[in-house]
Amino acid sequence: xxxxxxxxxxxxxxxxxxxxxxxxxxxxxxxxxxxxxxxxxxxxxxxxxxxxxxxxxxxxxxxxxxxxxxxxxxxxxxxxxxxxxxxxxxxxxxxxxxxxxxxxxxxxxxxxxxxxxxxxxxxxxxxxxxxxxxxxxxxxxxxxxxxxxxxxxxxxxxxxxxxxxxxxxxxxxxxxxxxxxxxxxxxxxxxxxxxxxxxxxxxxxxxxxxxxxxxxxxxxxxxxxxxxxxxxxxxxxxxxxxxxxxxxxxxxxxxxxxxxxxxxxxxxxxxxxxxxxxxxxxxxxxxxxxxxxxxxxxxxxxxxxxxxxxxxxxxxxxxxxxxxxxxxxxx
Numbered sequence: 543x544x545x546x547x548x549x550x551x552x553x554x555x556x557x558x559x560x561x562x563x564x565x566x567x568x569x570x571x572x573x574x575x576x577x578x579x580x581x582x583x584x585x586x587x588x589x590x591x592x593x594x595x596x597x598x599x600x601x602x603x604x605x606x607x608x609x610x611x612x613x614x615x616x617x618x619x620x621x622x623x624x625x626x627x628x629x630x631x632x633x634x635x636x637x638x639x640x641x642x643x644x645x646x647x648x649x650x651x652x653x654x655x656x657x658x659x660x661x662x663x664x665x666x667x668x669x670x671x672x673x674x675x676x677x678x679x680x681x682x683x684x685x686x687x688x689x690x691x692x693x694x695x696x697x698x699x700x701x702x703x704x705x706x707x708x709x710x711x712x713x714x715x716x717x718x719x720x721x722x723x724x725x726x727x728x729x730x731x732x733x734x735x736x737x738x739x740x741x742x743x744x745x746x747x748x749x750x751x752x753x754x755x756x757x758x759x760x761x762x763x764x765x766x767x768x769x770x771x772x773x774x775x776x777x778x779x780x781x782x783x784x785x786x787x788x789x790x791x792x793x794x795x796x797x798x799x800x801x802x803x804x805x806x807x808x809x810x811x812x813x814x815x816x817x818x819x820x821x822x823x824x825x826x827x828x829x830x831x832x833x834x835x836x837x838x839x840x841x842x843x844x845x846x847x848x849x850x851x852x853x854x855x856x857x858x859x860x861x862x863x864x865x866x867x868x869x870x871x872x873x
Contacts, residue, residue, distance in 0.1 A: 573756070574669040582667040582755075583657055587650035589759050594642050597766040598728065602638070605725035605774050606631070619778045621792035626722030638729040641736050645729075648737060649745055656749075664748065665755040672754040680753040684761050685806075687747035693804035695742065697815070700735050701799045710735055715799065723795050727773040743805075768805075786824035793818035 576585060609616045613625040628634045653664050672680075700714040707715075713732035721730075729736065744765060748758050771779045772788045779788040787806060794802035794817075801817035802810055807824075810816040 570669075570671055573671065577667060577669050582663045583650065583654050585667065586653050586663070586665075586755070587646065589755075590646045590649060590762070593759065593763050593766055594646060597763060598770050599639070599642060601770050602725045602728070602774070603635070605776070606635075609725065619776050621775060621777050621789065622723075622796070626724070628722055628724055634724060634726055634730055638726040641729040641731065641733060644733055645737060645741050649741060652745070663755075664745075665752055665758050667755050672757050676754070677757050677760065680751060680757050681761055681764075683751055684744075684747050684753075688743040688765070689805050689808055691743040691746065692739065693809040693813075695738055696803040700739065701803065710738070719795060719799055723773075723775055723792075725774045727775075727795075728769050782824050782827055783821070786819060786821060789818050790816065 609625045610627065610631070613627075617624045657663050699708070699710050702708055702711045714735040717730065717732040718727070718735070724730070728740070731739070744762060748761070753761075768784065768787070771784060772791045774788070775792060776788070777785075779785045783806075790802040790807050790810070797817055801815050803815060804810045807816060807821040811821050
């Protein structure tokens with residue numbers, strides 16, 4: 543419990559400071575205390591569990607409760623236009639919870655084995671905080687690698703075609719696509735396809751470049767939040783790109799897994815496997831939205847210029863009439 547309460551991310555969120563400098567100093571002190579007082583495997587395992595409970599399990603259960611308690615209201619903001627209730631929600635929750643624990647346990651065991659064999663951890667675990675540019679650079683590599691690995695694993699192994707599909711395809715089709723979609727969809731899969739799809743694209747590139755533990759946890763937190771909203775089934779997901787990912791995910795399940803295999807849809811666009819709009823359309827929509835604002839500002843400027851020209855014309859006309867009035871009075 544003391545490890546859980548010492549996670550710096552949670553400490554910053556629960557007790558935010560007014561000053562960014564004080565906030566960063568508090569984060570550094572908390573992280574240093576955590577690293578010096580606990581072994582790296584415990585920090586790794588506990589952080590994984592906390593991130594998934596806070597950013598996936600709690601919101602997903604809240605979404606599921608909302609769908610169950612007010613289905614008529616929830617149906618209006620669903621991609622399918624209706625709420626599909628699972629026949630046995632308790633069993634579904636149990637499967638999702640066990641799978642979440644399984645993914646966390648497997649990663650923790652792999653981290654322990656790596657540490658026992660090499661004497662070092664998957665990720666750099668020291669009191670020095672990573673630089674912002676280093677975090678950005680590693681995130682670019684990690685998100686790009688995740689997109690590539692997710693697309694080809696998902697398409698080639700979990701949705702392999704043919705008359706006799708492999709066991710991975712059958713398991714994934716039966717568990718992930720065999721029932722109604724729910725907000726718990728992220729972890730309601732067969733354990734083996736689940737590990738391939740949820741663990742390998744995130745852990746493999748991270749183990750290769752070995753970033754700082756804070757960088758990895760930040761990356762995992764972003765992926766978890768993204769997946770929670772994308773698999774919620776709601777059409778009001780904030781952001782054009784994130785909303786597009788949610789729309790493509792809904793189309794993936796609606797099509798029976800015949801399209802939209804990537805996390806962001808970039809390789810789907812490149813390979814022509816997009817359905818329900820691709821990532822290029824999302825970017826174009828975002829650009830059009832900004833261009834619309836620019837056009838509105840330009841029209842407002844044009845209107846102000848016309849108004850100013852009219853005022854100047856009135857002033858010039860009044861100036862030209864004034865000498866005539868004075869000359870007529872002189873006569």
